[in-house]
Amino acid sequence: MQRFLLQxxxxxxVVLLGLSVLLFTLLVYTPGDPVELxxxxxxxxxxxxxxxxxxYYGLDxxxxxxxxxxxxxxxxxxxxxxxxxxxxxxxxxGQRLGNTLLLVGTAFLIALVVGSAIGIYSALHQYSPAxxxxxxxxxxxxxxxxxxxxxxxxxxxAVWIPLxxxxxxxxxxxxxxxxxxxxxxxxxxxxxxxxxTSGMASWTRYVRSSMLEVIRQDYVRTARAxxxxxxxxxxxxxxxxxxLPVITLVALSIPGVLNGAVLTxxxxxxxxxxxxxxxxxLGHDFNVAMAVLLFLALVTVGANLLADVxxxxxDPRIRYG
Amino acid sequence: xxxxxxxxxxxxxxxxxxxxPLGAQQPKLTLPGIPNPGVASxxxxxxxxxxxxxxxxxxxxxxxxxxxxxxxxxxxxxGALFEALVDQDYLTGEIVPGLAExxxxxxxxxxWTFTLREGIKWSDGxxxxxxxxxxxxxxxxxxxxxxxxxxLLTFQDQPLRWRVLDxxxxxxxxxxxxCPVGIFLxxxxxxxxxxxxxxxxxxxxxxxxxxxxxxxxxNPKELVGTGPFILQSYVxxxxxxxxxxxxxxxVDKRGQRLPYLTRYILLIVPNLEQSRLxxxxxxxxxxxxxxxxxxxxxxxxxxxxxxxxxxxxxxxxEFLVLNQNPAGVGSGGLTPAQLSWFQDxxxxxxxxxxxxxxxxxQQVYAGRAxxxxxxxxxxxxxxxxxxxxxxxxxxxxxxxLLAEAGYRKGADGLLRDAQGNVVEFTLQTNAGxxxxxxxxxxxxxxxVKLGMRVTFAPEAxxxxxxxLTGSYRWQAIIIGLTGGIEPSSGRNVYLSSGDLHMWxxxxxxxxxxxxxxxxxxxxxxxxxxxxxxxKTLYARWQQIYSEQAPMMWFSNPKTQPAVRNTIGNIKLGLxxxxxxxxxxxxxxxxx
Numbered sequence: 001m002q003r004f005l006l007q008x009x010x011x012x013x014v015v016l017l018g019l020s021v022l023l024f025t026l027l028v029y030t031p032g033d034p035v036e037l038x039x040x041x042x043x044x045x046x047x048x049x050x051x052x053x054x055x056y057y058g059l060d061x062x063x064x065x066x067x068x069x070x071x072x073x074x075x076x077x078x079x080x081x082x083x084x085x086x087x088x089x090x091x092x093x094g095q096r097l098g099n100t101l102l103l104v105g106t107a108f109l110i111a112l113v114v115g116s117a118i119g120i121y122s123a124l125h126q127y128s129p130a131x132x133x134x135x136x137x138x139x140x141x142x143x144x145x146x147x148x149x150x151x152x153x154x155x156x157x158a159v160w161i162p163l164x165x166x167x168x169x170x171x172x173x174x175x176x177x178x179x180x181x182x183x184x185x186x187x188x189x190x191x192x193x194x195x196x197t198s199g200m201a202s203w204t205r206y207v208r209s210s211m212l213e214v215i216r217q218d219y220v221r222t223a224r225a226x227x228x229x230x231x232x233x234x235x236x237x238x239x240x241x242x243x244l245p246v247i248t249l250v251a252l253s254i255p256g257v258l259n260g261a262v263l264t265x266x267x268x269x270x271x272x273x274x275x276x277x278x279x280x281x282l283g284h285d286f287n288v289a290m291a292v293l294l295f296l297a298l299v300t301v302g303a304n305l306l307a308d309v310x311x312x313x314x315d316p317r318i319r320y321g
Numbered sequence: 322x323x324x325x326x327x328x329x330x331x332x333x334x335x336x337x338x339x340x341x342p343l344g345a346q347q348p349k350l351t352l353p354g355i356p357n358p359g360v361a362s363x364x365x366x367x368x369x370x371x372x373x374x375x376x377x378x379x380x381x382x383x384x385x386x387x388x389x390x391x392x393x394x395x396x397x398x399x400g401a402l403f404e405a406l407v408d409q410d411y412l413t414g415e416i417v418p419g420l421a422e423x424x425x426x427x428x429x430x431x432x433w434t435f436t437l438r439e440g441i442k443w444s445d446g447x448x449x450x451x452x453x454x455x456x457x458x459x460x461x462x463x464x465x466x467x468x469x470x471x472x473l474l475t476f477q478d479q480p481l482r483w484r485v486l487d488x489x490x491x492x493x494x495x496x497x498x499x500c501p502v503g504i505f506l507x508x509x510x511x512x513x514x515x516x517x518x519x520x521x522x523x524x525x526x527x528x529x530x531x532x533x534x535x536x537x538x539x540n541p542k543e544l545v546g547t548g549p550f551i552l553q554s555y556v557x558x559x560x561x562x563x564x565x566x567x568x569x570x571x572v573d574k575r576g577q578r579l580p581y582l583t584r585y586i587l588l589i590v591p592n593l594e595q596s597r598l599x600x601x602x603x604x605x606x607x608x609x610x611x612x613x614x615x616x617x618x619x620x621x622x623x624x625x626x627x628x629x630x631x632x633x634x635x636x637x638x639e640f641l642v643l644n645q646n647p648a649g650v651g652s653g654g655l656t657p658a659q660l661s662w663f664q665d666x667x668x669x670x671x672x673x674x675x676x677x678x679x680x681x682x683q684q685v686y687a688g689r690a691x692x693x694x695x696x697x698x699x700x701x702x703x704x705x706x707x708x709x710x711x712x713x714x715x716x717x718x719x720x721x722l723l724a725e726a727g728y729r730k731g732a733d734g735l736l737r738d739a740q741g742n743v744v745e746f747t748l749q750t751n752a753g754x755x756x757x758x759x760x761x762x763x764x765x766x767x768x769v770k771l772g773m774r775v776t777f778a779p780e781a782x783x784x785x786x787x788x789l790t791g792s793y794r795w796q797a798i799i800i801g802l803t804g805g806i807e808p809s810s811g812r813n814v815y816l817s818s819g820d821l822h823m824w825x826x827x828x829x830x831x832x833x834x835x836x837x838x839x840x841x842x843x844x845x846x847x848x849x850x851x852x853x854x855x856k857t858l859y860a861r862w863q864q865i866y867s868e869q870a871p872m873m874w875f876s877n878p879k880t881q882p883a884v885r886n887t888i889g890n891i892k893l894g895l896x897x898x899x900x901x902x903x904x905x906x907x908x909x910x911x912x
Contacts, residue, residue: 085557086383086536095557151594158602166602167595172375172560172586269590271558278591279380 008308012301019297024067027286027293035059070290080287084280089291092276099169100272104261106188107195111257112250114196115203116243122204123211123242124234134204141201146260150194150267157190164190167268191268195260199253206249207242214242244315251307255300350576355440357422358578359571363412364890364904367573368581372907374888376607377588377596381557385544386535387513388460389467401563401585401902402546403513406435406454407506411894411901414703414806415852416506420449420514420547420570430501430850433509437489442568443516445545451491456517456524458483458493465528473508500848503855504807516545549580549903561587571903581906601625606885607899612689615881626887632880632897634700636804638693639757641676641748641764641873643669645824646793654794658742663796663824667726669870673712674719675767681875685759690876695863696815698804698877700896703852706860709867716770723771736772745774750799752779757799760875764799789823798823806895808859809847815862816840824871835865 035053054060058069073080079089118138122131158166165171165187174183214220215238223233262274269275273292280288352358380394387399408419418424421435441449461468462480474481479496486492493509495502502508523534535544541552547570550563563585571579588605590596600608603625610618610629618629643663649655655663662668678692694712697705720730727739736744748765750757761777768775788795800823802814813819817831817840831837839862846858866872880897890904 084383085381086533087538087557091538092557151598154598154602159598162602166598166604167590168588168599168604169559170556172373172562173584266591267595269588269595271556271589275558275591283380 005309008305012305015301016297020071020294021067023290023293023297024070025063027289028063028066030284079291082285082288084283084285084288089287092288093273093291093295096271096273096276099270100261100265100274103188103191103265103270103272104195104257107192107199108257110192111196111199111203115200116207116246118200119204119207120211120239122208123215126212138201138204141197144198146194146198147263147267149197150191150264153190153194167270169270191264191270194264195257198260199257202253206246210245211238211242214238247314248307248311251303251310254303255296258296258299350572352570352572352578355438355570357438359418361571361573361579361901361904363410363892364573364900365892366890367575368889368904368906369908370581371583373584373586374582374905374907375586375588375605377590377599377605379590379592379596381589382537382561384536385539385552386532388457388515389532391467391469397587398552398561399513400548401550402544402548402552403515404547405510405513407510409507409510409806411898412892414701414895416510419510426850431495431497433493433505434486435491435493438570439489441547441570443545443547444551444566444568446568447516447518449514449547450488451485453517454491454514455483455485456521457512457514460515460520460524460531461512463524463528463531465532467532470508470511476502501850503847503849504809505850507807514547519543519545550585558589560589569903573904580903585902600883606888608883610881610883612686612878612881615689616687618881618883627883627885629881629883630893630897630899632882632893633895634691634698634877634879635896636698636701636806637801638698638804638874638877639760639799639801640875641797641799642823642871643797644793644795645871646826649793649795651794655796658738658740659746659796662738662744665726666869667722670712671719671722671726672768673870673873674715674722675771676712676873676875677714677763677767678875679714680763681760684763685756686876686878689879689881691879693874693877694867695874696811696866696872697808697859697863700877701804701806702895703806704808704856704859706863709863716767719771730772734772735774743774744772746796747776747778748797748799749785749795750779751782751785757801761799790820790826808862809843812843816843835869839865
């Protein structure tokens with residue numbers, strides 16, 4: 001097991017390094033470097049100034065030199081400065097990470113719990129009207145793009161029927177303590193609804209099919225033949241086995257939820273990592289974009305690793321090594 | 322955002338060099354310790370104290386240091402915290418007193434003496450003195466400080482000089498060797514006065530340190546200003562909260578101290594769509610709508626308890642320009658035949674008659690624009706010349722003008738010049754700008770009707786700009802310019818030596834007599850401190866440009882500000898500004 005872990009960790013590190021090269025190259029070749037943008041915005045800027053600034057930012061160095069410089073800084077824990085905010089990137093991410101985790105975590109939990117419950121119910125009542133209803137619902141949830149769903153929800157529940165705020169995370173001037181917690185919750189409802197519906201839809205599909213497969217197995221039939229109560233069959237024999245593949249999926253779907261948060265945060269002006277990335281890319285804030293993208297890559301690789309380990313732990317049939 | 326509307330004919334009084342007797346006819350309004358406060362006589366209503374005004378903006382500020390702030394997201398905040406010696410009246414564009422209650426200019430027009438209002442205090446209670454003014458000027462001229470005003474205040478390599486006369490009087494001196502600086506008051510109005518007692522240490526450590534000081538993570542208590550508001554808190558990516566400055570130095574017509582509002586909040590939103598939704602949901606009090614949204618918002622006024630105003634035109638405009646530069650001849654650029662058409666004023670006038678401005682206004686701006694014939698926007702009431710020659714849409718007239726210039730339409734329907742070349746060219750604009758792309762299609766259709774072969778090919782903005790300013794290899798381009806109130810801010814476009822003089826930039830000597838005249842007009846205006854005389858000079862320039870049609874303007878888009886009904890003292894000024902921050906107030910009767 002330890003050897004396996006070590007192997008996978010090394011593999012992950014190599015993948016991350018490769019990804020950083022790829023991301024770096026892509027960002028460097030994004031049209032319009034910051035100095036060019038500055039020159040366009042201000043016709044008074046002289047060509048000499050442009051040259052001086054390019055040199056100052058090291059924009060004229062070869063790609064490989066720029067990458068190595070960046071890598072060395074990152075290895076020392078220095079993610080650089082944000083050009084837009086004139087703050088260390090680390091501070092910025094610190095401010096935003098918690099907000100994203102709150103949003104994504106809440107949505108993920110709701111999606112997982114509600115989605116699984118619906119999936120189990122659908123599987124046990126296959127081809128019932130409720131099963132069809134949930135199937136339609138989950139396809140709708142999967143088919144609707146997050147950003148569109150977000151705008152529609154704001155239009156309905158903030159503009160037409162003003163129940164919830166039209167985006168943002170806090171109301172100015174709310175007293176700290178319970179009122180503030182309540183206010184945060186109130187702001188969470190719509191973005192979480194958007195993120196959760198799409199997540200919920202896929203959980204419903206996964207759990208339903210996994211459950212359907214299991215309840216047709218011989219051992220379930222045996223359990224029934226033994227005369228066990230249906231509740232016990234479902235809980236002890238079917239569900240446990242049906243949720244095995246779902247555990248892997250939980251880990252594997254974490255990056256997907258985070259990516260979904262990029263658009264959702266943008267639509268709801270939720271001050272998280274996604275919005276930060278979006279604005280960094282638009283504003284050519286290289287260090288910030290690079291750091292957030294790398295963070296996403298790290299989460300993806302980490303989640304994969306976690307999935308492998310989790311699988312090994314819960315499924316006695318799988319042994320590495 | 323904080324002007325006074327008293328100074329009628331300031332410029333005329335300045336010429337004789339006397340002190341301007343402000344508000345002499347009105348009953349004298351005073352504040353404790355401030356015998357001569359600013360008076361917001363332009364505000365239509367007397368407001369109530371209290372309330373919060375909430376708006377949204379697209380980006381986070383980058384700095385709170387007004388000397389180094391350049392982007393609008395930062396200046397939107399610093400504008401409420403800091404003031405300059407003089408101000409611009411938001412209704413008329415005239416220069417009016419600010420921190421300085423009056424000023425005089427010497428006979429030779431090179432020495433300006435400003436007198437501060439007595440008794441103004443910084444928001445921390447320290448008195449404002451001319452030392453602070455001198456310190457602000459010094460900061461601008463300190464090596465390494467990021468500030469664009471330094472170029473404007475340096476005249477042919479000689480910097481502006483100043484001398485503190487006493488606690489309330491300071492002199493600025495422009496170089497003797499150079500003619501008086503016409504727009505000097507506007508330049509001074511661009512310098513926000515900052516507190517020496519807070520920033521002197523940072524400046525002493527050099528420009529780089531000063532640039533970093535008062536960054537966005539500063540403790541708001543450090544931000545000491547003379548503006549109507551002070552910063553209470555800033556949450557990056559979310560909001561800025563500003564509070565009333567109890568030391569502000571202006572009063573309303575009844576002598577009550579301004580501002581009325583207790584709180585002013587700027588929400589940070591990621592895009593215009595969010596900005597609109599926030600306004601519709603009643604979470605913000607102001608939204609600057611786009612032309613196409615006007616009708617839709619108008620229909621929702623009652624339901625949303627807001628009003629959307631039919632605002633005046635912005636200072637910007639889109640236009641068509643034809644390449645007249647011999648350096649542009651070559652592959653990817655002009656053919657010799659094209660160069661000769663584009664240099665021919667008769668050809669340009671004919672094309673100008675084929676531009677259907679009304680269709681552009683209707684289709685591109687949903688009726689929310691005014692046809693434009695001059696480089697100065699209709700909205701710039703101070704300088705626009707509305708009596709320039711116009712080119713109403715008339716294809717027959719265009720055809721006739723072309724025939725007079727020797728162009729013939731053949732049996733195949735194609736237009737040919739006297740040498741038999743088919744008239745064809747490529748029309749470009751920056752891809753992704755849907756307004757300009759729509760205009761391009763309208764133009765192409767009409768030019769084709771004249772028998773021309775026109776290809777419309779939008780291209781990415783950076784490569785378009787590099788063609789305009791670098792390779793000169795282009796034929797016809799649709800592009801836009803934003804304008805300042807003073808035409809001199811467009812010197813690099815209108816002077817024949819300018820690098821943005823798009824149809825033929827960087828001329829060593831003006832090629833055409835009319836370009837030489839425009840150069841002379843601009844040089845004269847630059848030395849003219851009398852605004853009325855500048856207006857005459859610029860009127861002649863607009864006349865010439867319209868006659869010669871080197872640039873063909875389409876229309877000036879209108880503004881359509883939408884304001885919640887709970888907000889008072891709304892009176893539209895230049896570019897659709899709805900009032901000043903300090904006179905804005907919250908009516909409690911609605912809602």
